[in-house]
Amino acid sequence: MKARGAALIHLGIPRRLDYAGLMPSFSPSQLHTRALELLSSRAARALETDATLGTLLHALLEASAHARTRFGVSDDDFLRALLRHVPADGGSLGTLRTVQAEELALALGCAAGHPVALAEFDQRFGAELRGALQRVDPSPAFVDEALQAVRERLFLRRDRSEPKIASYLGTGPLGGWARAVTLRVAINLRRGATVEVPLDERLAQGLKTEACGPELQLIKIQYREAFQQSFRAALGALTDQELNLLRLHFVGGTSQEKLGELYNVHRVTMARWLAHARERLLLATQRELQKRLKVEAEELHDILALVRSQLSITLTRALA
Template identity: 40%
Template sequence: MSDTPEADSLSALLRAYVPLERRVQVAAVDGLDALLAQHLTAARTAWPTVSLTDEDFLRHLARHLPAEATAEVLRQLHGADLYLACACAEGNPQALRAFDQHVLQKVPSRLGSLPRATVDEVLQVLRARLLMGRGEAPPKIADYSGRGPLLAWVRITAARIAGELANRDGRQELFDEPPEALARMLSTGDPEHELVRKDSRELLVDVLRKVLASLPERERALLRLHHLHGFTMDKLAALYGESRSGMQRQVAHARERLLKLTRTELAARMRMEAPELESLLGLVRSRLDLSLNRLLG
């Protein structure tokens, strides 16, 4: 599919993706082809580095068409913003970079007089909440409908997050795994290892939860993006607007901090002879390093 709008085919593409019972209504919109072509031209002018096919954009638009899809409704659509959101939902690196530079970086000035550390935390949670899918569900940014500016929609989400963080008891944790999931990750399948004993598993689950909760939001977000969602260093660099080598160092640092804190906490809690403790800690480190994707899932 060409990336240049072809006005005689756009309305047919859109109709192909709306429910069957609404196709006649959509076909009746005056000047539909021209409207769609205008939105695509405006989007590619606004985001020249973001590549998204006509078909992908129109499929996304069809999902968000209101019940009354009139020419006026479509004319008022923030098509360029919807185009960017669609590309971000697909994980397009150029779109993620544009979203960070042109949307996320404008959020702090709209949050009021919050401490810099709180603003940074809001941005990290915002990235995770909007740009990371959950299981089979797409990223939340896919829910943006284009009826208002994307920046305003993102700012509302950021304000909610700031409110959650203001009440630490109500803070959403990015890692909230059931004990069974962590225990499965830590299990080696070898009944001779102390690690698979029920009391050891319970202790380790408690330690891991404490350690994960103590990590800075940015580090948790980086570990989750990289190990769970498979974001490459190039993709992380595009998202954060930083160099690939810089992102690689940050991910490695976050992983090492997680492992170091886990070791320190285990050493403080477990009463063992030094060789036995070191053996257990070595096993924990190995399992964590090899299985972070399951730990963070």
């Protein structure tokens, strides 16, 4: 109880005891005040009079109270994790409404190395991740090696970076997110990869101009920096699953049928998923280019049309 009180003092919020659950809680207005202190000045100004933020945060902290206690996640750490969903300009809070509070608390506990959280993760998802690995390669030796690699990828710090599981945002099932990481590790092991090249690096830097049509070559020569920045930003808008599907299909050469088996869906469904991921990448690239390029409207229209008509082909050629 002493440690819990210390967290409350750190929050700078008066403590109010919830006698039903013997757990301290905060009012929406108190959470709103604390959130404004943590947000950027621009977001704080935009949300200063918006009571919705405090209401949403209050609901998520209440929903995660038991899990945060079990997994040793402080109120402040959880609040900071939630505020990752608030746009820099304080815009729509729609993403915050989709957060799965209990699973986010579990992920944060695992990122901190809490033994109860790590044991809970293994109990919930261990069999599922093992099954995913067995569909890639059923040999016991491979599965054991891959499971160890997955655990290192998820839970160990690399240099000064946080464990991979710290990047889980809570907007989708934790099991599905962990399965995507697992499949990525497994494919890399099968291909004998010693260094994982991030997909954004492979796409944004690896798209060589000679792999494009002549018109797109000219665009990329003239607007190379804007193109790469736009492509990176577009990749950042994709989900982990979409990035993983693009990596496995375009980089790893995994067929739609094999991907369907890995994700337990029909080949037709997988084809739709891939098409949707590629379409989102194209649309996001167009939007980002439009923001960055200072050209006449007619020229911009031609540029965007060329990107849309040739980039999907370029994607396949450049990553072959």
